[in-house]
Amino acid sequence: MTRIVITGATGAIGQALAAVYARPGNRLILHGRQRDVLETLADNCRDAGAEVELSQVELGQAEPGQFEQGQFKQNKDDALFAWLESLCAPSVPDIVIVNAGMNINIGEDGSGERWEDASRLLEINLRVPMAMGNFLGKRMRAAGRGQLVLMSSLAAYHGLPVTPSYSASKAGVKAYGEALRGWLAPYGVGVSVVMPGYVSSKMCHEMPGPKPFLWQPERAAKVIARGIERNRARISFPFPLNFGCWWLAVLPAAISQRLLNWLGYDPDHGDGAH
Numbered sequence: 337m338t339r340i341v342i343t344g345a346t347g348a349i350g351q352a353l354a355a356v357y358a359r360p361g362n363r364l365i366l367h368g369r370q371r372d373v374l375e376t377l378a379d380n381c382r383d384a385g386a387e388v389e390l391s392q393v394e395l396g397q398a399e400p401g402q403f404e405q406g407q408f409k410q411n412k413d414d415a416l417f418a419w420l421e422s423l424c425a426p427s428v429p430d431i432v433i434v435n436a437g438m439n440i441n442i443g444e445d446g447s448g449e450r451w452e453d454a455s456r457l458l459e460i461n462l463r464v465p466m467a468m469g470n471f472l473g474k475r476m477r478a479a480g481r482g483q484l485v486l487m488s489s490l491a492a493y494h495g496l497p498v499t500p501s502y503s504a505s506k507a508g509v510k511a512y513g514e515a516l517r518g519w520l521a522p523y524g525v526g527v528s529v530v531m532p533g534y535v536s537s538k539m540c541h542e543m544p545g546p547k548p549f550l551w552q553p554e555r556a557a558k559v560i561a562r563g564i565e566r567n568r569a570r571i572s573f574p575f576p577l578n579f580g581c582w583w584l585a586v587l588p589a590a591i592s593q594r595l596l597n598w599l600g601y602d603p604d605h606g607d608g609a610h
C-alpha cells in the first residue's frame with residue numbers, strides 16, 4: 337500500500353492531486369481545514385478505489401490577533417510534530433506533498449501588506465514546510481526511503497511587486513527544497529520542488545496582475561504527479577512562463593524589474609492594484 341500525504345487538500349490543486357492518486361493500492365492522508373470539503377473529497381477518492389484518512393491538525397502557529405497583541409503562542413508545533421510522528425507509524429509515508437499555502441498582496445491602493453497577514457503567510461507558506469521537511473527529512477533519511485514534495489511557485493525566480501511576502505516565502509521554499517534534496521539524495525530519499533505558473537484556484541483569482549497561460553488544476557496535478565514519479569528536482573510549468581521567469585532570475589535585476597513593469601506586474605497595472 338502506497339501512503340500519500342497531501343496538505344491543503346481542500347484547495348484546487350490539492351483536490352486535483354488527491355483525484356490523481358485516488359486508485360486501488362493507495363492510501364491517501366488528506367489534510368485540510370474544511371471538514372465538509374474533505375468528506376466529499378474522501379468519498380470521491382474511496383469511490384475510485386483508494387483508502388482515505390482525514391486530518392485537520394492545525395499546521396501553523398501564529399493566529400490573527402496574536403501578533404497585534406505582541407505575543408506568539410510558544411508551541412503549537414507540538415500538535416504538528418505529534419501528527420508527523422503518527423504519520424511515520426508503522427513506517428514513513430511514501431510521498432508527502434506540502435501543498436497548503438496562502439497569498440496576500442499590497443492592496444488595491446498599493447498601500448502595502450499588513451504585517452499581521454505577512455506574518456501568517458510566512459508561517460503557513462515557509463515555516464510549516466520547513467518544519468515538515470526538518471522532521472520528515474530525518475525520518476525518511478533513517479528509513480532510507482520516501483519523497484518530500486514542496487510547493488513553491490514561479491514567483492520564486494524573481495519577486496513580484498504586488499506580492500512581496502508571497503514571493504519571498506516561495507523563494508525560501510525553493511531554496512530549502514533544493515538543499516534538502518542534496519542532503520537526502522545519498523540516503524535514497526527524493527525531494528521535489530514544484531513551481532507552478534497560474535493555476536485556476538481561489539488564491540490565484542484573488543491575486544492581482546495578469547495571469548498568462550492559466551492552467552486548470554487537473555492538468556497541473558497530472559504534471560506534478562508525473563514529476564514526482566520521476567523524482568524530478570524541479571517540477572515547473574507551463575514551459576513559456578517558466579522559461580520567462582527563469583530569465584528574470586538570470587538577467588541583471590534592473591533589467592528584470594523593467595521587464596516586469598513592462599509586462600504589467602508593477603503596482604500601477606495589476607488588476608485592482610492601483
Ligand SMILES: NC(=O)c1ccc[n+]([C@@H]2O[C@H](COP(=O)([O-])OP(=O)(O)OC[C@H]3O[C@@H](n4cnc5c(N)ncnc54)[C@H](OP(=O)(O)O)[C@@H]3O)[C@@H](O)[C@H]2O)c1
Pocket residue numbers: 343344345346347348349350368369370395396435436437438460487488489490531532533534535536537538539540
Ligand atoms: N494557483 C496558483 O496559481 C499557484 C501558483 C503557484 C503556486 N501555488 C501554490 O499551490 C498551493 C495550492 O494552492 P491552490 O492554488 O490550490 O490554492 P487554494 O485553492 O486557495 O488552496 C489553498 C490550500 O491551502 C490551505 N491553507 C491556506 N491557509 C492555510 C492555513 N493557515 N492552514 C492550513 N491550511 C491552509 C487551504 O485550506 P482551506 O481550504 O481551509 O482554506 C487550501 O486547502 C499553494 O501552496 C500555492 O501557493 C499556486
